[in-house]
Amino acid sequence: MFVVSIDRDxxxxxxxxxxxxxxxxxxxxxxxKADITGEAEECMGCETCVATCPNECYTVTEM
Structure with missing residues (x-):
């Protein structure tokens, strides 16, 4: 399972x-601003959000 976090600031x-x-x-x-609007447990851990965010808002961790 993966957990995606966003620093909305x-x-x-x-x-x-x-x-x-x-x-x-x-x-x-x-x-x-962006946020997790779907089912968070559906995160695939691909880190596409990390790669595409120009402001380094995202972290993805494996639980």
Whole structure:
């Protein structure tokens, strides 16, 4: 199982992570920032969010 975490203070709302996430668990909230909007346990641990985020907002850890 993988756990994805986001530092929303670093997020500038570009949406790159939400567009790239193959599991579809990331999305944009009304405040214009990204967050986990789907089922967090669906994270595949691929680290696409880490690779696409220009602000280094994400960490993915294996439990």
């Amino acid at each position: 670093k997020c500038d709302g570009c949406g790159a992570c939400a567009d790239a996430c193959p599991a579809g668990i990331l999305g944009m909230l009304d405040d214009g």
